[in-house]
Amino acid sequence: MTVKVFISSNQNEFFEERKLIKKELESDSMFKNYVDVFVFEENEARSLSPQENFIEGLYNSDVYIGLIGSSYGDIKDNGLSSTEYEYEIFSRLKNKQNIYFFIKDSNEREDKALDFIERIKSDTSFKIFHNTVELIEEIKRSLKAHINQSLSNQEFDFQLLAESSCDDVSKEALDLLFDSIDYQPILDLLGNRDMESILEILSLGKKDLSGTFRLNNAGALFLAENIEKFNIEHEVKLVRFKGNTKLEMIDKCYTTSPFFILLKEFEHFYWKNIKVGSVINGLRRVNIPEYPFNAIREAMINALAHRDYSFKGSFIQFYIYDDRIEIISPGNLLYPLKVSNLKNIEVPVHRNKNICNLFSKTIFMEHVGSGIQRMCDEMRKSGLREPEFINGEGFFKVIFWGPNGKLIYPEEAVDNNVLDLTKVGLNDRQIRALSRIVNEKVKYSYERYSNEFDVSKSTSKRDLNDLAKKGLVIENKSNRRNYYFVE
Structure with missing residues (x-):
């Protein structure tokens, strides 16, 4: 300024x-x-x-x-x-x-x-x-x-924090930020500069009138070890409920971590609390989660980037139910945004320009203003209905409706959900058996495997134990017999 x-x-x-x-x-x-x-x-x-x-x-x-x-x-x-x-x-x-x-x-x-x-x-x-x-x-x-x-x-995310300094920066958060930046001009600028210069280049802080370097609110949200110290309204409540109501919680995680650490916590909580099915397609095993992770993560990043941080006592809610996921963030859509034009707005509208700008330079955000369309595309490719958007009284809600227990094969299998079975050392018998276990819910004993593939009992035992060791099937002993299957 x-x-x-x-x-x-x-x-x-x-x-x-x-x-x-x-x-x-x-x-x-x-x-x-x-x-x-x-x-x-x-x-x-x-x-x-x-x-x-x-x-x-x-x-x-x-x-x-x-x-x-x-x-x-x-x-x-x-x-x-x-x-x-x-x-x-x-x-x-x-x-x-x-x-x-x-x-x-x-x-x-x-x-x-x-x-x-x-x-x-x-x-x-x-x-x-x-x-x-x-x-x-x-x-x-x-x-x-x-x-x-x-x-x-100044706008919220540019305001300097009077009691802050570089000492408040979390090394883990800073390393995660550097690992996430996907914008070469910024990487070229950073070089071997000192911490203050790096943070100023990233618009995460600057010197105040006394010549002392201070983080701004965006800097604290991305990097501060203890964000609560600065009285910023930043909390995310991750909850898994039993059934389709809030009557009983199965799991929860309340976090005030800086953004990229929080996203790691969010990802761990997500995979821990959703169902993942699988099918064998040729020589590939395709894992099929209930929801496309990229769409859910996009909505979470949108909530972090666009929420209204002026609402006292407010927090972001990430709720998983049996039939849906809801993400609720404080604050309404800014004019001229409406639910009806979210996918068609030509000029992005931001409440927190500094936060959005830095997110746009990372691997987590491809193009500013395209997040809503990407969410819709990801859900459609997964065979699910588009997200539902609600602009309520003081909040914005995104609802992702699930597959209701069905296993829906996606139009495009995401690479990290696909396992090439030939690269994990499986023989042809194991691949055919695994296909039946996964797709037809067949349970194999040593005897059944030996008869079906015309091999000795020792070979069937070796093949099935190998599948279990590689985490591809579950081994269960019942009445002195071993069975191999998937849930």
Whole structure:
């Protein structure tokens, strides 16, 4: 953030002070990264007239600093001094709260200067100073308050955390972030830079006015060891319920971990609590989960990236029921988004631009604004209905309806759900037997295997034990006989 400051005064009376103010602000370690000072005599543009030059300076400035002394200044054709005219223009263009007057203590003052001071008193705030040192101290104090207020008014994920530092960063979270980045220009920039430089490149923090590096809210959410320390509304409740209601919980995990650690916890919880079937297709075993994981993970990332973090006491809910999965996040869709146009919006709308921008540079998000369509496509390819979206009162809900206990073969088998049986050292007999075990629910004993494949009992025992050791079937002893099957 750069604050552009316009210095206005009677140039003859405050010639040295104007130059000194600019020099002090632009060399001060607290202000040099935030302040750009405009003084007319050092910004004379040859292509512009003097009037065009100062008007452009006013138009581009964020803060007006006016100095008033004993003299009112030369009166222009409009009947005003340059200082009062510049004040009038800035008042029309900008917020009056961004105007700061500093009046030099004096027993002798021109009548027009006194009139101008009376006008200022009724319009805006001012401070009295007695010497140049006091003037510069007062200007710095006012600008510091202005900049801090501006920083606090920034979007949530850009706001700096006053009590944070690089010491708050989790090494595991940082390693996971680096492993996840899939954007070469950023990887090229990182190189062997120090921690502060890396985090600033990633827009996860910067130095404050005191020159101390601080994480911003996005930095804490991605990287902080203890996010709760900063009072950020960040909790995800993962729950597996029995049946289709909330009456009984089977499993739960409540987490406030930084994003990429949280996504690992989420993935573990997901695979632990959903059903996975399988079929043998030729020489491949295809595992078929109830829901396509990529679609569910996309919805979870959307919840983390787009939720409203201003809702006190709120959290993201990830609930698994027998017939569905629900993901509920605090906050409603932003205008002009509606449930009816979610798949067709051409320009992405973000509540948390910084968080979304970094996610878009990782392996977890292909294209900003395409997540809803990808969820729908993944569900359709898995033979399931498209997700249901609900924009409720203060929340946004996504419902993924399951297959109701059916095993639905997907249109496209995802690579990590496919096992090439020839690469795990199975012979032809084992592949044919496994196909019947999985697809036809056949249970093999040593005797049945020997008879069906015309092999000795020792060979059948060796083949079936090998399938069990490789985790492809379950071995169960019943009435002194071994049976091999899948659930």
